[in-house]
Amino acid sequence: MQTPKKIAIVGSGLVGSLLAIYLRNRGHVVDVYDRRPDIRKVEFSGRSINLAMSPRGWRALEAVGIDEEIKKIAIPMDKRAIHTPDKPMYYQYYGKEGEAIYSISRGVLNRRMIDLAEAAGARFIFNSKVWDVSLSEATVQVGESEKGEWTPNKYDLVFGADGAFSRVRHKMQRQSMFNYSQHFLDVGYKELTIPKNDDGTHKLNKNSLHIWPRGNFMFIALPNLDGSFTCTLFLPFKGENSFEVLNSEAKVASFFKEFFPDVVDVIPNLVEDFFKNPTSFLVTTKCYPWTYKDKVALIGDAAHAIVPFYGQGMNAGFEDITVLNDLMNLHNDDWSQIFKSYQEARKPNADAIATLSYRNFMEMSNKTADENFILRKKIEAWFYDKHPELWVPLYTRVTFSERSYAEALEFGDFQKEIMDEVMGLEGIEEDWKNEEVEQFILNKLKEKEHLV
Amino acid sequence: MQTPKKIAIVGSGLVGSLLAIYLRNRGHVVDVYDRRPDIRKVEFSGRSINLAMSPRGWRALEAVGIDEEIKKIAIPMDKRAIHTPDKPMYYQYYGKEGEAIYSISRGVLNRRMIDLAEAAGARFIFNSKVWDVSLSEATVQVGESEKGEWTPNKYDLVFGADGAFSRVRHKMQRQSMFNYSQHFLDVGYKELTIPKNDDGTHKLNKNSLHIWPRGNFMFIALPNLDGSFTCTLFLPFKGENSFEVLNSEAKVASFFKEFFPDVVDVIPNLVEDFFKNPTSFLVTTKCYPWTYKDKVALIGDAAHAIVPFYGQGMNAGFEDITVLNDLMNLHNDDWSQIFKSYQEARKPNADAIATLSYRNFMEMSNKTADENFILRKKIEAWFYDKHPELWVPLYTRVTFSERSYAEALEFGDFQKEIMDEVMGLEGIEEDWKNEEVEQFILNKLKEKEHLV
Numbered sequence: 093m094q095t096p097k098k099i100a101i102v103g104s105g106l107v108g109s110l111l112a113i114y115l116r117n118r119g120h121v122v123d124v125y126d127r128r129p130d131i132r133k134v135e136f137s138g139r140s141i142n143l144a145m146s147p148r149g150w151r152a153l154e155a156v157g158i159d160e161e162i163k164k165i166a167i168p169m170d171k172r173a174i175h176t177p178d179k180p181m182y183y184q185y186y187g188k189e190g191e192a193i194y195s196i197s198r199g200v201l202n203r204r205m206i207d208l209a210e211a212a213g214a215r216f217i218f219n220s221k222v223w224d225v226s227l228s229e230a231t232v233q234v235g236e237s238e239k240g241e242w243t244p245n246k247y248d249l250v251f252g253a254d255g256a257f258s259r260v261r262h263k264m265q266r267q268s269m270f271n272y273s274q275h276f277l278d279v280g281y282k283e284l285t286i287p288k289n290d291d292g293t294h295k296l297n298k299n300s301l302h303i304w305p306r307g308n309f310m311f312i313a314l315p316n317l318d319g320s321f322t323c324t325l326f327l328p329f330k331g332e333n334s335f336e337v338l339n340s341e342a343k344v345a346s347f348f349k350e351f352f353p354d355v356v357d358v359i360p361n362l363v364e365d366f367f368k369n370p371t372s373f374l375v376t377t378k379c380y381p382w383t384y385k386d387k388v389a390l391i392g393d394a395a396h397a398i399v400p401f402y403g404q405g406m407n408a409g410f411e412d413i414t415v416l417n418d419l420m421n422l423h424n425d426d427w428s429q430i431f432k433s434y435q436e437a438r439k440p441n442a443d444a445i446a447t448l449s450y451r452n453f454m455e456m457s458n459k460t461a462d463e464n465f466i467l468r469k470k471i472e473a474w475f476y477d478k479h480p481e482l483w484v485p486l487y488t489r490v491t492f493s494e495r496s497y498a499e500a501l502e503f504g505d506f507q508k509e510i511m512d513e514v515m516g517l518e519g520i521e522e523d524w525k526n527e528e529v530e531q532f533i534l535n536k537l538k539e540k541e542h543l544v
Numbered sequence: 545m546q547t548p549k550k551i552a553i554v555g556s557g558l559v560g561s562l563l564a565i566y567l568r569n570r571g572h573v574v575d576v577y578d579r580r581p582d583i584r585k586v587e588f589s590g591r592s593i594n595l596a597m598s599p600r601g602w603r604a605l606e607a608v609g610i611d612e613e614i615k616k617i618a619i620p621m622d623k624r625a626i627h628t629p630d631k632p633m634y635y636q637y638y639g640k641e642g643e644a645i646y647s648i649s650r651g652v653l654n655r656r657m658i659d660l661a662e663a664a665g666a667r668f669i670f671n672s673k674v675w676d677v678s679l680s681e682a683t684v685q686v687g688e689s690e691k692g693e694w695t696p697n698k699y700d701l702v703f704g705a706d707g708a709f710s711r712v713r714h715k716m717q718r719q720s721m722f723n724y725s726q727h728f729l730d731v732g733y734k735e736l737t738i739p740k741n742d743d744g745t746h747k748l749n750k751n752s753l754h755i756w757p758r759g760n761f762m763f764i765a766l767p768n769l770d771g772s773f774t775c776t777l778f779l780p781f782k783g784e785n786s787f788e789v790l791n792s793e794a795k796v797a798s799f800f801k802e803f804f805p806d807v808v809d810v811i812p813n814l815v816e817d818f819f820k821n822p823t824s825f826l827v828t829t830k831c832y833p834w835t836y837k838d839k840v841a842l843i844g845d846a847a848h849a850i851v852p853f854y855g856q857g858m859n860a861g862f863e864d865i866t867v868l869n870d871l872m873n874l875h876n877d878d879w880s881q882i883f884k885s886y887q888e889a890r891k892p893n894a895d896a897i898a899t900l901s902y903r904n905f906m907e908m909s910n911k912t913a914d915e916n917f918i919l920r921k922k923i924e925a926w927f928y929d930k931h932p933e934l935w936v937p938l939y940t941r942v943t944f945s946e947r948s949y950a951e952a953l954e955f956g957d958f959q960k961e962i963m964d965e966v967m968g969l970e971g972i973e974e975d976w977k978n979e980e981v982e983q984f985i986l987n988k989l990k991e992k993e994h995l996v
Binding site for chain 1: 691717720721722723724725726727728781825
């Protein structure tokens, strides 16, 4: 049992809301601040990529008994549906039978999570801007404007769950010995929507994550409960095919007609929506340390914002909470030790999933349609099937296991080395389901047994 | 000729002062803001490593005719003086005969530069804190405190020359698509002083940069005009030999007695000074872009703070000014183009010297005393002497040439590959001044001719 504390959480997003439930269940007093209005009372922003909940996320929900509740607003996707210009749409299954990731609308989920956190007894304070945090006092400074009057609210602990551009982290960044980086991709994104059919059904296969890979850009679509799909165009800001170039209705229309003709068929207001919806940025942020003594801790995107290409942003944030919870069980009231162990345990994994996510843009946009890549995946799947204990494919390890991201990155690099050699074997394209290939991989694995 | 502009420079350090001279010489109106008092009227801080001026720095001074003036306060150092525990002190010459870097006290130089900038007509506004910059307006917001009243001062252009923790950059960092990183070394430093002899002479060889390399820590001493040496202890913050461990007078005394016995002989107030002087941090910062339209530009440490182990921090900042000046000649009043070309030209070189400086800590603290390293340097020097057009050693290229840092880094890596192979040749320790070794290096160079 922990001694009840007075705890502020800055940020009422997914991680902030779930953390509030965990802390309330332990008897702490929890105030959640958000600079924005209550998301339950406003329209969604039209700049969100649908979430893909995977087992790391589900586990965190399960531990506080809300997984079944959330599953009601989720749609399982057990495969990628690949749309290429030159052949019919085809499927790539993500995992073994029954393995799926779950599409959830960020807005719908966030509303539900706030309801659940309120029901658990957390107090939400919306339209309340935290401008500063006194780290050694755990005091949040709240006010209308940065230059105006601030009201100091004193807590025992403060969690910064305030996202990629966290104010709490911003304050920590002014300390000496605080390492920090923010790196923007030269690719941005824009949300579009495929509406439902008149009869309420989905216009595309409902249980798939649809991808239109086009080299250095791509279009994706994830299903919603109401029959629609939330779509995202990922496109460079500058260059031949880019947001900069698509500056007129005619150019947008002809761009979609050339590269995504089947998308044109299913989005009636395509050009209008394109100019109505904002173009958004993609940023990776890294920092360290994540905590200040026994007073302040960063969690979720505030500690490690990543690009969305592995679908692990929310899952990684929820896993932060799982780890933090385990450490609360272990160290009880020793918050210094809880925070120290938390940041040491999570930092290498946050760095690893940042790297994996960054790399996965190329895999999604470019390689999913590549013959060589598809063969490589087939060989991996075949070997995995024969030796499930020796070869968990990288995507499976990241998405469907709860082994650490750091281990996944390391083992994934090792697998890539092996597969590079396998793909170089003479005649591999014609004949690969044989003992020679199997033995070749087995021998390579033996050279580095500790990693398996 | 440029049309005269009203220009604010934030920061009256070395780069800010020199830039003021350049801009005044072109007829611009120049105000230099500094949050600190006039350095000419206060004691130095006791936390500065002496500067080592090299040709990139001298060139920038020469172009505005102040190099001779500054040479009067500089002491040439043509060699490293290496102090190891197990043999007598010995010299490593930096370059060819007559090549030297110049030791200058940061405080003495900064005072002189402000005098010269004032004489050129720049206005210095000390004790004046710039809290914010309106990028699109080129307006600096000045006030007593961050939360207090600010006075907006409007300019045509603003330069941020306000160092590693630049407020101007801080404002730019809040924009989207601004990449930024700050990384602290786990090694800190402390200034100490070897006083002059009673007769005013130096206690150690005056024309040397003295190094006591000790693996993961080191002590260095650079000469001052007044007969003293400004010394720096570089030491990890934590671990076996670290600032954390040296927490009592007895421990400091025994640490120096064990590792730097000859230093104990020449610093009378060693232990007292150790606790009086602050322990300082070492940070590398990187960012991009460096400019905002035709309004705001970062320069020197504000754009690229580096660790001091290549002695190039000030030289790189001064070279920024040289490049900027060339571009003002080229593009006249087209400040958008000047700023665009400036950042594109300098960014790769700033990144390269950051990498080289970071790496050089290991070279200075560890390798300078290593037999293998010394042999390697001897072979390089011998080959350089035979083929000066084919092999400029990395240190020489960075320090004594004005070829770009980026090229130095790239060619240096290539040289290292070759020398790794040379050092692996059988019997190289016994016999290396021979045609076989010469031909081996020549053949390797031919494989990559474009780089020479």
